[in-house]
Amino acid sequence: MVFTYIGLDDTDSPQGMCTTYIGALLARSLVHAGMRVTDARLIRLNPNVTWKTRGNAAIALEADGEPDLAFEIACGLVSSHSELACDGTHPGVVVMEHRPGPAFYHKAVQGFCTVEEATTVLTDEDALFRGYKLGRGLIGATAAVAAELPDETTELLVYRRSGAFGTKRLVDPSSFFLADLATRPDTWDTVDIPNNTVVCVPHTPDPVLFGIRGETPFHVARARGFIRTEPTGMEMVYRTNQGTDAHLETQPDGQLQEGHSYRISGTVATRPATLKGGHVTFGLTISASTVTCIAFEPTKQFRQVIRGLLPGDSIVVTGSCKKRSLNLEKIGVTGMVRNVVRESPFCPSCGSRMTSAGRNKGYKCRLCKARVFVPGEREIARDITPGWYEVPSSARRHLARPLVRGLPDDAGGIERSPGE
Numbered sequence: 001m002v003f004t005y006i007g008l009d010d011t012d013s014p015q016g017m018c019t020t021y022i023g024a025l026l027a028r029s030l031v032h033a034g035m036r037v038t039d040a041r042l043i044r045l046n047p048n049v050t051w052k053t054r055g056n057a058a059i060a061l062e063a064d065g066e067p068d069l070a071f072e073i074a075c076g077l078v079s080s081h082s083e084l085a086c087d088g089t090h091p092g093v094v095v096m097e098h099r100p101g102p103a104f105y106h107k108a109v110q111g112f113c114t115v116e117e118a119t120t121v122l123t124d125e126d127a128l129f130r131g132y133k134l135g136r137g138l139i140g141a142t143a144a145v146a147a148e149l150p151d152e153t154t155e156l157l158v159y160r161r162s163g164a165f166g167t168k169r170l171v172d173p174s175s176f177f178l179a180d181l182a183t184r185p186d187t188w189d190t191v192d193i194p195n196n197t198v199v200c201v202p203h204t205p206d207p208v209l210f211g212i213r214g215e216t217p218f219h220v221a222r223a224r225g226f227i228r229t230e231p232t233g234m235e236m237v238y239r240t241n242q243g244t245d246a247h248l249e250t251q252p253d254g255q256l257q258e259g260h261s262y263r264i265s266g267t268v269a270t271r272p273a274t275l276k277g278g279h280v281t282f283g284l285t286i287s288a289s290t291v292t293c294i295a296f297e298p299t300k301q302f303r304q305v306i307r308g309l310l311p312g313d314s315i316v317v318t319g320s321c322k323k324r325s326l327n328l329e330k331i332g333v334t335g336m337v338r339n340v341v342r343e344s345p346f347c348p349s350c351g352s353r354m355t356s357a358g359r360n361k362g363y364k365c366r367l368c369k370a371r372v373f374v375p376g377e378r379e380i381a382r383d384i385t386p387g388w389y390e391v392p393s394s395a396r397r398h399l400a401r402p403l404v405r406g407l408p409d410d411a412g413g414i415e416r417s418p419g420e
Contacts, residue, residue: 009139022081043147177198
């Protein structure tokens with residue numbers, strides 16, 4: 001039996017289409033041609049790539065059948081369904097009989113790859129491949145086939161009927177909240193409860209009606225049963241790297257690279273400040289360097305956690321380096337300083353509140369004339385407690401691991417988020 005691995009990427013545009021939709025069409029076309037599709041994977045790549053469309057997803061399918069036939073079918077679908085008229089759309093199709101090593105995938109999900117690097121991998125593997133226009137989609141298509149998933153999740157994607165593309169989606173919002181209530185924490189990012197928002201229904205003119213993310217096909221199918229919408233077209237279940245933090249690197253010395261994402265530990269260096277537009281920023285000391293961290297306005301309540309930090313707090317942060325700042329996804333508070341303010345002391349003799357005796361002259365009591373030179377202290381309760389905090393579902397990136405999934409072993413030793 002011949003196993004064939006097919007990768008697709010960069011077939012969509014801001015005006016429409018979706019690579020996952022073409023992947024679903026391809027799976028059905030392969031079955032119609034007599035092949036058995038044994039695996040379907042939706043692979044998210046570096047979310048900071050500037051030329052991406054929406055979530056930077058690529059598709060990989062595994063089938064038992066002849067590579068030449070699979071390549072012919074895949075190229076036919078990409079040619080007929082891709083947004084080739086869009087200046088930023090540059091599809092890629094790859095077909096090979098053996099998966100390459102995962103190194104190219106790791107670079108594509110955490111850093112940046114070139115078309116030349118992709119074609120080198122493909123040539124070494126004697127792959128069939130075709131790049132349309134600039135051929136940029138060969139990068140994602142190759143990475144999707146090469147991806148390894150030591151941690152994986154599932155997404156069920158439900159597509160619209162073709163005649164409905166580009167029109168307003170008709171859904172029952174309450175059914176999504178019911179699905180979330182019935183299946184959480186085994187599904188996530190269906191709705192954003194604090195902000196009363198349905199998250200899993202896109203607002204773009206692509207074929208997706210909604211998508212349910214969860215731990216297994218069973219869990220997403222269970223959630224699907226609660227949802228009420230307009231008549232639907234195809235449905236497809238993908239294995240994914242979503243919600244796994246696969247994009248994060250560890251960089252303890254503070255030398256961060258533009259466009260990379262990190263999990264790093266440090267000490268709060270400056271009091272958080274609210275900028276114009278509602279963004280909240282603070283300085284984080286990492287070894288001998290100080291990095292600016294930002295929680296943007298769309299992260300909503302998460303900004304209140306950031307405002308609760310004080311210089312000296314020990315924290316773990318995850319996020320992406322953009323314009324020499326770290327855009328926050330999660331924060332773990334591992335150690336907190338006391339919030340102590342200085343004030344006029346009470347008189348040690350009569351107990352009344354003392355007043356300043358002048359610059360560098362200590363304090364004096366107006367009643368008994370006693371003097372002291374040490375100010376009083378008062379501790380103010382902190383607004384936050386140790387633990388992990390995350391942006392709301394409506395602001396979460398596809399790859400970011402939600403706290404309902406737990407935390408990896410190297411996440412700072414904090415067991416759980418407050419309130420989880």
